[in-house]
Amino acid sequence: MPQSLFIDIKNLSVGYTSRSGKTIPVLRDVNLSITRGDSIGLVGESGSGKSTLALAAMGYFKRGLHVISGQVQFDGIDMLNIERNALQRLRGGRLALIPQNSGQSLTPNLRIGQQIIEALRLHSDLPATGFDAGVIDLLSQVRLPDPIGLTDRYPHELSGGQQQRVAIAMALASDPEALLLDEPTTGLDVTTQAHIMELLRDLAKDRNLAMLYVSHDLGAIARVCNKVMVMYAGETVLTGSAKQVLLSPRHPYAHGLLASIPRLNEASLPQALDGRPPMPSETITGCAFADRCKLADQTCHSSPPQLNHLETGEAVRCFHHDQIGQLNRKPEKSARSNPVVADKDIALSLANLAVSYSRPGLLSKLFTPQDTPPSTVDRITIDIKKGETLGLVGESGSGKSTILKTIAGMVPAQSGNIILNQTEPLDTMVEKRPAAYLRQVQIIFQNPDDSLNPRHTVAQILAQPLRLYYGLSGTPLRDRSIAILEQVRLGEHYLERLPSQLSGGEKQRVAIARAFAADPEIILCDEVTSALDVSVQAAVLDLLDVLKRQDGTTYIFVSHDLAVVKAISDRVAVLYQGRICEIGPVAAVYSAPFHPYTDALLGAVLEPDPDVAPRLTADDAVELSPPKTGCPFQRRCPRKLGSICETNIPTAQEIAPGHIIHCHIPQVDL
Amino acid sequence: MTVSSTSHQQEQGRFITVMKDILARPSGRIGLTLVLFHILLALLSPLIAPYDFKLQNSSLMLSPPSSEHWLGADHLGRDILSRTLMGGREALLVTGIATPLAVIWGGFIGILFGLVGGRVDEVLMRVVDAFLSLPWILKMLVLIVTFGTGIGVLIPTLTFFYGIPVIRVARAATHDIIARDFVWAAKARGHSRISIIWRELLPNVLDTLMVEGAMRWSWMLLAFSSLSFLGFGVSPPTPDWGLMISDARGFMSFAPWGVIAPVIGLSSLIIGINLSADALAKALGIDRAQKAPM
Numbered sequence: 001m002p003q004s005l006f007i008d009i010k011n012l013s014v015g016y017t018s019r020s021g022k023t024i025p026v027l028r029d030v031n032l033s034i035t036r037g038d039s040i041g042l043v044g045e046s047g048s049g050k051s052t053l054a055l056a057a058m059g060y061f062k063r064g065l066h067v068i069s070g071q072v073q074f075d076g077i078d079m080l081n082i083e084r085n086a087l088q089r090l091r092g093g094r095l096a097l098i099p100q101n102s103g104q105s106l107t108p109n110l111r112i113g114q115q116i117i118e119a120l121r122l123h124s125d126l127p128a129t130g131f132d133a134g135v136i137d138l139l140s141q142v143r144l145p146d147p148i149g150l151t152d153r154y155p156h157e158l159s160g161g162q163q164q165r166v167a168i169a170m171a172l173a174s175d176p177e178a179l180l181l182d183e184p185t186t187g188l189d190v191t192t193q194a195h196i197m198e199l200l201r202d203l204a205k206d207r208n209l210a211m212l213y214v215s216h217d218l219g220a221i222a223r224v225c226n227k228v229m230v231m232y233a234g235e236t237v238l239t240g241s242a243k244q245v246l247l248s249p250r251h252p253y254a255h256g257l258l259a260s261i262p263r264l265n266e267a268s269l270p271q272a273l274d275g276r277p278p279m280p281s282e283t284i285t286g287c288a289f290a291d292r293c294k295l296a297d298q299t300c301h302s303s304p305p306q307l308n309h310l311e312t313g314e315a316v317r318c319f320h321h322d323q324i325g326q327l328n329r330k331p332e333k334s335a336r337s338n339p340v341v342a343d344k345d346i347a348l349s350l351a352n353l354a355v356s357y358s359r360p361g362l363l364s365k366l367f368t369p370q371d372t373p374p375s376t377v378d379r380i381t382i383d384i385k386k387g388e389t390l391g392l393v394g395e396s397g398s399g400k401s402t403i404l405k406t407i408a409g410m411v412p413a414q415s416g417n418i419i420l421n422q423t424e425p426l427d428t429m430v431e432k433r434p435a436a437y438l439r440q441v442q443i444i445f446q447n448p449d450d451s452l453n454p455r456h457t458v459a460q461i462l463a464q465p466l467r468l469y470y471g472l473s474g475t476p477l478r479d480r481s482i483a484i485l486e487q488v489r490l491g492e493h494y495l496e497r498l499p500s501q502l503s504g505g506e507k508q509r510v511a512i513a514r515a516f517a518a519d520p521e522i523i524l525c526d527e528v529t530s531a532l533d534v535s536v537q538a539a540v541l542d543l544l545d546v547l548k549r550q551d552g553t554t555y556i557f558v559s560h561d562l563a564v565v566k567a568i569s570d571r572v573a574v575l576y577q578g579r580i581c582e583i584g585p586v587a588a589v590y591s592a593p594f595h596p597y598t599d600a601l602l603g604a605v606l607e608p609d610p611d612v613a614p615r616l617t618a619d620d621a622v623e624l625s626p627p628k629t630g631c632p633f634q635r636r637c638p639r640k641l642g643s644i645c646e647t648n649i650p651t652a653q654e655i656a657p658g659h660i661i662h663c664h665i666p667q668v669d670l
Numbered sequence: 671m672t673v674s675s676t677s678h679q680q681e682q683g684r685f686i687t688v689m690k691d692i693l694a695r696p697s698g699r700i701g702l703t704l705v706l707f708h709i710l711l712a713l714l715s716p717l718i719a720p721y722d723f724k725l726q727n728s729s730l731m732l733s734p735p736s737s738e739h740w741l742g743a744d745h746l747g748r749d750i751l752s753r754t755l756m757g758g759r760e761a762l763l764v765t766g767i768a769t770p771l772a773v774i775w776g777g778f779i780g781i782l783f784g785l786v787g788g789r790v791d792e793v794l795m796r797v798v799d800a801f802l803s804l805p806w807i808l809k810m811l812v813l814i815v816t817f818g819t820g821i822g823v824l825i826p827t828l829t830f831f832y833g834i835p836v837i838r839v840a841r842a843a844t845h846d847i848i849a850r851d852f853v854w855a856a857k858a859r860g861h862s863r864i865s866i867i868w869r870e871l872l873p874n875v876l877d878t879l880m881v882e883g884a885m886r887w888s889w890m891l892l893a894f895s896s897l898s899f900l901g902f903g904v905s906p907p908t909p910d911w912g913l914m915i916s917d918a919r920g921f922m923s924f925a926p927w928g929v930i931a932p933v934i935g936l937s938s939l940i941i942g943i944n945l946s947a948d949a950l951a952k953a954l955g956i957d958r959a960q961k962a963p964m
């Protein structure tokens with residue numbers, strides 16, 4: 001029996017009214033239907049209208065947005081002309097939403113149990129006597145350990161992944177028939193994310209939910225969705241089954257998007273998708289993607305393509321979808337540039353570096369010296385060669401940023417040395433380091449919104465290092481600024497812009513330009529692409545690689561994304577709780593034998609391929625501080641040997657030249 | 671072209687954009703119109719007022735609005751329209767001087783606390799908090815009773831008291847900004863302390879202080895009028911809204927115009943300031959509800 005449409009959006013256009021009184025569409029003529037048991041992934045770059053569409057499915061529109069035309073139905077109910085109270089009852093009732101960061105938006109001062117009871121009271125027909133049992137039931141359904149103990153805890157006493165599970169449990173309180181998820185795992189660790197995805201997948205199946213899953217993460221979509229819809233500039237450009245869309249995309253944009261994702265099984269940089277999507281206010285005469293499309297011709301620029309329904313079940317908005325084969329999946333460039341030559345000099349040595357954030361008071365120093373918590377970062381010894389890119393991977397809290405901040409002199413080292421160019425050790429605090437050294441080490445941060453002063457123009461931002469290190473001013477300053485901007489592929493006209501007038505990718509380019517303006521020898525990159533869309537990320541990675549080839553710069557590249565690190569690094573260090581688990585050349589670390597933690601991380605990576613399932617070895621518990629003795633990974637290690645792991649620091653085993661694994665398991669068994 | 675001229679033009683350009691943004695909002699247009707109207711009125715009212723504000727006419731005592739006296743007369747038979755038109759002068763003068771002074775000293779100390787940080791900052795903030803937890807009217811009354819009334823006491827008193835909440839705001843804003851990556855980046859490059867404060871911190875904190883100043887202004891007006899109402903502000907016969915409300919409230923039941931006119935004067939000014947502050951905050955991208963720049 002064919003199932004009836006459950007969520008049915010027909011010809012929906014949504015827009016806002018600009019200051020000049022024009023109606024500007026952000027969604028244009030979108031159709032979307034979901035039956036029960038279906039789980040649809042909605043993908044696209046930021047600004048493509050994904051979230052607007054998902055919210056529209058529950059009859060909700062962000063302030064300023066209104067429906068221009070079209071229909072939204074939920075199980076036959078007209079969601080656009082429904083009386084307020086009935087709508088309220090549907091939302092959070094039969095139709096539940098799990099928004100971005102919903103885990104963090106739990107009420108901070110209310111115990112978990114009370115919050116879920118509140119949800120049960122509002123949205124279920126459970127009698128009050130059944131609440132307690134209901135809470136336990138929901139918490140076990142989202143596979144939280146020790147549900148009874150959890151009910152008495154406050155949200156801040158849970159890890160990010162656990163908070164997200166509680167948020168999901170609350171959404172399930174009403175026994176919903178449809179679930180809308182908006183980037184539900186963004187910001188969570190790979191292992192946590194993988195676990196949540198498995199949970200959602202099972203829930204959808206067990207409860208026969210209709211699910212709409214919004215994400216820019218195609219790996220997550222591949223895992224939970226059976227159908228995918230790709231949006232571009234407010235329009236549907238491609239729909240099809242997850243396999244069709246993710247494995248053989250029939251639209252040039254989807255093709256480019258997939259090619260821009262770094263993958264574990266490729267040793268090269270992903271292909272960048274140049275350009276940016278049009279703003280909603282720009283008038284588009286032809287295909288919205290034409291400016292960025294390699295297949296575009298005259299027709300594409302002059303007339304808009306219609307959505308074509310193919311026999312295979314896909315729908316494509318493209319004149320030339322039959323020529324998609326001309327776009328090569330393989331990158332044009334062969335593998336990334338320069339593997340480091342072994343005889344290069346050492347640019348930076350970290351010698352037995354340790355960092356601690358705890359500042360015990362005088363009293364506890366005197367009376368309970370043994371109680372000081374273990375250092376956040378410890379035993380970091382790495383030599384980085386000139387021109388090398390060292391990747392640092394690990395989950396949140398593994399001390400990646402701390403190591404970079406210590407190298408930059410912003411956090412004092414507890415012990416150990418930082419040595420630049422094989423000279424004498426640097427002072428731990430930046431104020432005391434000689435100016436000549438400061439220029440040589442520059443840092444680029446994760447979030448360009450935070451690392452660029454919102455009150456400074458691009459010219460002022462670039463002037464800072466140029467004036468400080470080179471004393472430039474007047475025309476030479478301006479000329480140099482323009483030259484640097486061109487290096488990061490931005491034009492002179494960007495000089496007078498403020499950060500708020502730039503897109504995310506452009507901001508990060510300015511931040512990169514500022515670092516390169518100092519002409520440094522070492523650049524510390526802290527998650528520099530994780531705030532960016534995948535297509536933009538590919539372009540930024542490419543830029544970093546080109547600049548490095550030009551200047552022979554040394555990078556330390558920190559990321560939680562294993563595929564990104566693989567794409568850009570020569571050598572990788574895997575960190576857990578501030579200790580190195582494994583270090584070695586990329587190819588060696590990403591292939592067997594593995595340290596158990598590396599294995600857990602790699603197994604949890606979600607590939608944008610519906611046929612590849614993650615391997616979940618370790619659980620996703622979060623530890624707040626490293627264990628005092630033994631192996632840092634002992635509490636989560638699936639292969640733990642026994643008490644030796646708790647008492648003895650694992651020895652460094654050199655598996656191959658330069659490839660070192662810190663584990664008690666003998667090399668042959670790893 | 672030198673960079674300093676660029677940054678100067680930049681500032682000018684910003685002023686114009688912010689102004690345009692404020693005026694593009696209904697709240698900004700209404701608010702600024704009200705404020706400007708009141709300032710003009712304060713300057714020109716001695717010329718427009720139909721009667722001498724202190725002229726008493728016993729035959730007119732508490733008379734209702736008429737064609738001669740549009741808003742009627744008060745208990746001493748003085749023309750209410752003339753007194754209402756002039757009733758904001760003293761308040762605007764005092765708060766117009768005390769508000770910027772309060773923002774300057776409070777802002778200065780707050781930024782200093784924020785920069786020093788650590789124990790010193792925490793202890794000092796406890797003092798500030800303790801001070802803020804006392805009812806303000808009590809604190810001011812103590813001071814005024816000790817030192818007497820009059821502009822010479824009111825301005826320093828208001829400046830002092832209204833600078834203290836500014837300390838909190840300036841300190842919080844400083845803490846916010848110095849934790850941002852762009853400040854870290856400047857430190858890591860090795861810029862001097864002064865340069866970091868001057869270039870990275872101040873421009874951002876000043877935005878917050880401007881909005882705070884506008885808000886403080888309206889609170890201060892209310893405080894000033896309350897003091898007058900209680901008899902510690904302006905001394906008679908100077909016309910002042912607070913004083914007028916106080917004088918007329920006894921006759922409220924049969925001569926309500928005596929209260930209504932100054933209330934409208936005072937509240938329209940305060941609403942005007944609040945609306946402008948709101949529009950300013952939005953134009954500068956400071957979301958006051960969230961207390962953080964968006």
Ligand SMILES: Nc1ncnc2c1ncn2[C@@H]1O[C@H](COP(=O)(O)OP(=O)(O)OP(=O)(O)O)[C@@H](O)[C@H]1O
Nearest residue numbers: 357376394395396397398399400401402403560624
């Ligand atoms: N200023 C600080 N004071 C105290 N503890 C801190 C501070 N900064 C970080 N930590 C702690 O130090 C540990 C390492 O943090 P760090 O920021 O280096 O991790 P990370 O690997 O960069 O994580 P993420 O991927 O989340 O950025 C964490 O447990 C964190 O809570």
Ligand code: SF4
Nearest residue numbers: 287290293300318319
């Ligand atoms: S219609 Fe033309 S421009 Fe648009 S995606 Fe297809 S080939 Fe590219």
Ligand code: SF4
Nearest residue numbers: 631634637645663664
């Ligand atoms: S040392 Fe022990 S606990 Fe640590 S990774 Fe190896 S087996 Fe696991």
Ligand SMILES: [Mg+2]
Nearest residue numbers: 400401526527
């Ligand atoms: Mg970090």
